[in-house]
Amino acid sequence: MAIKVYVISFLLTSVLFSLLYIPTRLKIPIHNFKPVINYFNLTTVSSNSTTKPYPVTFSYLISASKGDSMKLKRMLYALYHPGNYYLIHMDYAAPEDEHRDIADFVAGDPVFGQVGNVWVLGKPNLVTYRGPTMLATTLHALSLLLRTWDWDWFINLSASDYPLITQDDLIHAFSDLPRDLNFIHHTSRLGWKLNKRGKPMVIDPGLYSLNKSELWWVIKQRALPTAFKLYTGSAWTILSRSFAEYCVVGWDNLPRTLLLYYTNFVSSPEGYFQTVICNSEDYKNTTVNHDLHFITWDTPPKQHPRSLGLRDFRRMIMSNRPFARKFKKNAPVLNKIDRDLLKRHRGQFAYGGWCSGSNGKTQKVCSSLQSENYGVLRPGSGSRRLKSLLMKLLSTRNFKKQQCR
Ligand SMILES: *[C@@H]1O[C@H](CO)[C@@H](O)[C@H](O)[C@H]1NC(C)=O
Ligand SMILES: *[C@@H]1O[C@H](CO)[C@@H](O)[C@H](O)[C@H]1NC(C)=O
Ligand SMILES: *[C@@H]1O[C@H](CO)[C@@H](O)[C@H](O)[C@H]1NC(C)=O
Numbered sequence: 001m002a003i004k005v006y007v008i009s010f011l012l013t014s015v016l017f018s019l020l021y022i023p024t025r026l027k028i029p030i031h032n033f034k035p036v037i038n039y040f041n042l043t044t045v046s047s048n049s050t051t052k053p054y055p056v057t058f059s060y061l062i063s064a065s066k067g068d069s070m071k072l073k074r075m076l077y078a079l080y081h082p083g084n085y086y087l088i089h090m091d092y093a094a095p096e097d098e099h100r101d102i103a104d105f106v107a108g109d110p111v112f113g114q115v116g117n118v119w120v121l122g123k124p125n126l127v128t129y130r131g132p133t134m135l136a137t138t139l140h141a142l143s144l145l146l147r148t149w150d151w152d153w154f155i156n157l158s159a160s161d162y163p164l165i166t167q168d169d170l171i172h173a174f175s176d177l178p179r180d181l182n183f184i185h186h187t188s189r190l191g192w193k194l195n196k197r198g199k200p201m202v203i204d205p206g207l208y209s210l211n212k213s214e215l216w217w218v219i220k221q222r223a224l225p226t227a228f229k230l231y232t233g234s235a236w237t238i239l240s241r242s243f244a245e246y247c248v249v250g251w252d253n254l255p256r257t258l259l260l261y262y263t264n265f266v267s268s269p270e271g272y273f274q275t276v277i278c279n280s281e282d283y284k285n286t287t288v289n290h291d292l293h294f295i296t297w298d299t300p301p302k303q304h305p306r307s308l309g310l311r312d313f314r315r316m317i318m319s320n321r322p323f324a325r326k327f328k329k330n331a332p333v334l335n336k337i338d339r340d341l342l343k344r345h346r347g348q349f350a351y352g353g354w355c356s357g358s359n360g361k362t363q364k365v366c367s368s369l370q371s372e373n374y375g376v377l378r379p380g381s382g383s384r385r386l387k388s389l390l391m392k393l394l395s396t397r398n399f400k401k402q403q404c405r
């Protein structure tokens with residue numbers, strides 16, 4: 001009898017433990033995600049402020065490939081802000097010393113170390129040009145950023161992009177916006193893309209091979225989808241946290257079904273988020289039809305952006321957009337952007353309240369975190385420019401009328 005009771009209680013305990021074990025399994029630390037620095041040090045900075053010292057925060061994915069490390073470092077300084085989060089992805093195919101160079105650069109910067117908000121993806125992906133591995137990398141970054149930090153918007157950039165306003169401007173301009181807005185440029189008029197994108201099928205060897213190679217084209221073509229409507233647009237997007245979570249978790253299966261469909265689609269980054277959001281009843285009303293990037297294209301078919309130079313400077317400012325692409329390494333126009341728009345000195349950070357001196361006594365160079373200024377914003381004319389663009393986009397004349405048409 002005593003043995004029976006003992007066995008039953010043993011069984012009950014083990015059932016209980018296994019129940020406890022299931023939820024904890026989901027919370028095991030991320031093994032393949034190695035922050036180069038200890039990010040728990042952030043608490044040393046923010047301990048005196050409220051938990052969220054800035055009104056809104058952004059998380060960035062910055063993608064780079066072979067030969068991009070110089071551009072990446074410069075851009076990171078131009079884009080850095082202690083309130084944001086930065087995840088760097090260097091293509092798996094980049095040489096070993098370039099991976100090490102970036103890791104050393106991030107680990108060696110005293111400000112990045114002090115705040116701990118810049119990470120390098122420890123297990124990078126092999127990315128094929130125009131292949132679904134580009135999209136997989138973005139979703140990979142989203143899932144890491146979602147489970148690690150609390151941010152409001154996700155911004156996808158490459159090492160050839162550059163900001164046209166300071167991060168203080170960006171944070172200030174976005175602080176009045178509803179947090180559920182998604183900036184996704186889109187259209188359902190596919191034009192030439194109908195035959196060149198909707199029908200062909202490709203296979204991306206980057207999904208299963210260790211060697212870099214081009215996309216494979218399947219000889220047969222497929223019909224256009226009838227279960228959902230296809231949209232296309234710009235690969236540069238700003239996603240809300242809620243929509244990012246929907247795409248990663250996929251609780252109603254639409255994001256997952258479309259991801260499987262887009263596995264064989266040429267240039268899936270130009271269509272995936274567009275098609276998901278416009279086919280989702282819950283999210284389509286949150287779409288703003290704009291990518292907030294200044295890009296000048298070649299003459300049709302608009303597949304290759306032109307490199308920007310000094311002659312584009314005026315139009316870049318007039319566009320009121322916060323980002324531009326693409327720039328060649330050390331292009332002279334970058335020096336002008338640094339000097340006139342970002343107030344950035346060579347090798348230093350762009351201007352911001354966090355690094356300029358206290359009591360209005362502004363410091364010439366933005367080189368270190370002034371702890372007492374953590375949480376202080378000093379927006380300038382860039383914020384006013386961006387706000388006027390946002391007001392135009394969100395006006396009743398534009399916002400609803402350009403949604404998922
Ligand atoms: C925090 O950073 C300091 C240097 O800034 C370092 O000495 C210390 O070990 C770090 N703390 C943790 C918990 O890593
Ligand atoms: C915390 O901030 C308050 C003002 O916001 C200041 O008076 C106080 O000295 C600060 N404390 C520390 C430990 O820095
Ligand atoms: C994200 O940014 C990269 C730039 O490196 C771009 O190639 C890609 O298409 C973007 N969009 C998505 C959805 O991945």
Ligand SMILES: *[C@@H]1O[C@H](CO)[C@@H](O)[C@H](O)[C@H]1NC(C)=O
Pocket residue numbers: 210211
């Ligand atoms: C893949 O790359 C390795 C090293 O560069 C090379 O030895 C191997 O032959 C390549 N494999 C294929 C199938 O191209």
Ligand SMILES: *[C@@H]1O[C@H](CO)[C@@H](O)[C@H](O)[C@H]1NC(C)=O
Pocket residue numbers: 281282283285
């Ligand atoms: C989205 O907007 C349309 C038209 O304005 C409205 O009928 C619909 O209920 C809205 N959907 C949600 C989920 O709010």
